[in-house]
Amino acid sequence: xxxxxxxxxxxxxxxxxxxxxxxxxxxxxxxxxxxxxxxxxxxxxxxxxxxxxxxxxxxxxxxxxxxxxxxxxxxxxxxxxxxxxxxxxxxxxxxxxxxxxxxxxxxxxxxxxxxxxxxxxxxxxxxxxxxxxxxxxxxxxxxxxxxxxxxxxxxxxxxxxxxxxxxxxxxxxxxxxxxxxxxxxxxxxxxxxxxxxxxxxxxxxxxxxxxxxxxxxxxxxxxxxxxxxxxxxxxxxxxxxxxxxxxxxxxxxxxxxxxxxxxxxxxxxxxxxxxxxxxxxxxxxxxxxxxxxxxxxxxxxxxxxxxxxxxxxxxxxxxxxxxxxx
Amino acid sequence: xxxxxxxxxxxxxxxxxxxxxxxxxxxxxxxxxxxxxxxxxxxxxxxxxxxxxxxxxxxxxxxxxxxxxxxxxxxxxxxxxxxxxxxxxxxxxxxxxxxxxxxxxxxxxxxxxxxxxxxxxxxxxxxxxxxxxxxxxxxxxxxxxxxxxxxxxxxxxxxxxxxxxxxxxxxxxxxxxxxxxxxxxxxxxxxxxxxxxxxxxxxxxxxxxxxxxxxxxxxxxxxxxxxxxxxxxxxxxxxxxxxxxxxxxxxxxxxxxxxxxxxxxxxxxxxxxxxxxxxxxxxxxxxxxxxxxxxxxxxxxxxxxxxxxxxxxxxxxxxxxxxxxxx
Ligand SMILES: Nc1ncnc2c1ncn2[C@@H]1O[C@H](COP(=O)(O)OP(=O)(O)OP(=O)(O)O)[C@@H](O)[C@H]1O
Ligand SMILES: Nc1ncnc2c1ncn2[C@@H]1O[C@H](COP(=O)(O)OP(=O)(O)O)[C@@H](O)[C@H]1O
Ligand code: SF4
Ligand code: SF4
Ligand SMILES: [Mg+2]
Ligand SMILES: [Mg+2]
Numbered sequence: 241x242x243x244x245x246x247x248x249x250x251x252x253x254x255x256x257x258x259x260x261x262x263x264x265x266x267x268x269x270x271x272x273x274x275x276x277x278x279x280x281x282x283x284x285x286x287x288x289x290x291x292x293x294x295x296x297x298x299x300x301x302x303x304x305x306x307x308x309x310x311x312x313x314x315x316x317x318x319x320x321x322x323x324x325x326x327x328x329x330x331x332x333x334x335x336x337x338x339x340x341x342x343x344x345x346x347x348x349x350x351x352x353x354x355x356x357x358x359x360x361x362x363x364x365x366x367x368x369x370x371x372x373x374x375x376x377x378x379x380x381x382x383x384x385x386x387x388x389x390x391x392x393x394x395x396x397x398x399x400x401x402x403x404x405x406x407x408x409x410x411x412x413x414x415x416x417x418x419x420x421x422x423x424x425x426x427x428x429x430x431x432x433x434x435x436x437x438x439x440x441x442x443x444x445x446x447x448x449x450x451x452x453x454x455x456x457x458x459x460x461x462x463x464x465x466x467x468x469x470x471x472x473x474x475x476x477x478x479x480x481x482x483x484x485x486x487x488x489x490x491x492x493x494x495x496x497x498x499x500x501x502x503x504x505x506x507x508x509x510x511x512x513x514x515x516x517x518x519x520x521x522x523x524x525x526x527x528x529x530x531x532x533x534x535x536x537x538x539x540x541x542x543x544x545x546x547x548x549x550x551x552x553x554x555x556x557x558x559x560x561x562x563x564x565x566x
Numbered sequence: 567x568x569x570x571x572x573x574x575x576x577x578x579x580x581x582x583x584x585x586x587x588x589x590x591x592x593x594x595x596x597x598x599x600x601x602x603x604x605x606x607x608x609x610x611x612x613x614x615x616x617x618x619x620x621x622x623x624x625x626x627x628x629x630x631x632x633x634x635x636x637x638x639x640x641x642x643x644x645x646x647x648x649x650x651x652x653x654x655x656x657x658x659x660x661x662x663x664x665x666x667x668x669x670x671x672x673x674x675x676x677x678x679x680x681x682x683x684x685x686x687x688x689x690x691x692x693x694x695x696x697x698x699x700x701x702x703x704x705x706x707x708x709x710x711x712x713x714x715x716x717x718x719x720x721x722x723x724x725x726x727x728x729x730x731x732x733x734x735x736x737x738x739x740x741x742x743x744x745x746x747x748x749x750x751x752x753x754x755x756x757x758x759x760x761x762x763x764x765x766x767x768x769x770x771x772x773x774x775x776x777x778x779x780x781x782x783x784x785x786x787x788x789x790x791x792x793x794x795x796x797x798x799x800x801x802x803x804x805x806x807x808x809x810x811x812x813x814x815x816x817x818x819x820x821x822x823x824x825x826x827x828x829x830x831x832x833x834x835x836x837x838x839x840x841x842x843x844x845x846x847x848x849x850x851x852x853x854x855x856x857x858x859x860x861x862x863x864x865x866x867x868x869x870x871x872x873x874x875x876x877x878x879x880x881x882x883x884x885x886x887x888x889x890x891x892x893x
Contacts, residue, residue, distance in 0.1 A: 381843075427784065429841060433843075454757075457831055461835070512759040515757075
């Protein structure tokens, strides 16, 4: 079956005064209908810019300079701004870490939701749009939605606001939702509620979901496949279950090893030494080399290519599949 | 053995005073009242020397307010925080400095115009714990002990990464030889791959500096890894305190159970989330009786009327739930 989203060799660079910053450097992945794909990595690794690129939201000095973004067979990067506007909030929706990126503080929830519907469906009546808004609020677990529709964003808690922004993303029954750290600012109890609503949504409406996070444990709980990003590149991708059971890229191994539950209580945590190199000043060769226990001379000279493995996994490292025995 | 820290009937109320609009409206006959938040509500616990005690709970439940009172930078409304000075590491350290607090954002707590060498040595020189001539040697040693290259002594805070700044903040706190550290979300702002480094540092320092910790974190995985004991707070109250094994394996309070069930876990893998329902109630008007009753699946009539007492249900394991009395 044709995937909903197919990104191939995406290059999104920022042309800053200090030099060219390759925020996204050759990223490729796909998402099928009803599938949940996790995009995980630490801050600055290029996760959000990948999402913004799909949404057509990269502003100067940033620019998509190469690659293709296919959405249901259409190349989005070839669309004009107006055409892209038509997809945004309609066929493709985004949920941000801060729900106030979506919500307007001075408008009632109702006004914002009705506008979001009418922007893409001029034929629908205000009343019908209101009913759909109310029902969608109910879907994301907001009680007494009729009353809540009349409220302003500041009358909600952070968790409720995030649910409203999820409801807005769902309003036009998009084929793809990009959720950028949607639960990072929430308490675990509320995070559980939000995750459970999103799982239900993908199951019931076959929406494709890209879930961006720095928390591998969240991905383990909801995603079918995962892409691990480091310094603008996907270093490992494949089925979540396979990667959790047997991570192959040294960075994925390090990330998993440093999760407290993977360590014995009272023993020091395994840690990745050093820190992420500046994206403006990446070394020649593999970007992970200064922190990698397996780096050799080759790693400092050449960028590792993708190695395709039998379990439909891709790894960017010279030491794979020998990496299994690393 | 005597505890090093004893917290008794500790409470903090914040008064949310009226804004100008409400004041104006009152003048024309409306009746807006000042509201009171019981940020910390009659809390009791003790900590023994060398323990790491974790504090967990949802946003707004009073963790930071409790931490700041323990650190002595916020005065309680009622109740007391007592340190046993006979267990001090360094008798020269003034008692106000014996507890140091490490914050989430090290940047805002470091003076941007001072060099690291001065940031680290200012307090110990002022309090005559070291002499000015010892400054460089002392700062060099402190930086090494927190894992920073002494070559960075002359740098300013903005010239460091987040993880390194947190190390500078830790060095500054340790420079006055405290015996107690209050860590408030001290790793939350750090990159995942850096968090493990700082957690390891805290544990190493505990042994080498003979420290005791109150460790506040919303990350239950981290709390499980490093704590000896855990305090669970809900809307200003302690609902459970348990030794770590009991917290992990036999949590008693329905809130603790719900909290733990919501924690994403790598080893569990794909699963259906079944979260507890409902929002955290407003601390301005907490539900009567057991604060947790609107979200509790075991709630009975009594829970709405009567506040459950914190009872010892097993050695060193306390929980405040009416279910324990019926059993
Ligand atoms: N200076 C203040 N004035 C008024 N209310 C306050 C003040 N400081 C805290 N509060 C209130 O006291 C309660 C407890 O706040 P506290 O900061 O201790 O929570 P917390 O558990 O640390 O939350 P978080 O996890 O979000 O850091 C909250 O309802 C908060 O709004
Ligand atoms: N407007 C911008 N100008 C210059 N660089 C930017 C801009 N936005 C993002 N970047 C850089 O692009 C890289 C990737 O950023 P981002 O995708 O936001 O990371 P993540 O979401 O993984 O934390 C980072 O190095 C960041 O500093
Ligand atoms: S390519 Fe070399 S440096 Fe990069 S992750 Fe693999 S072994 Fe390490
Ligand atoms: S006292 Fe009642 S409402 Fe509170 S936790 Fe126990 S059973 Fe639930
Ligand atoms: Mg981001
Ligand atoms: Mg706090």
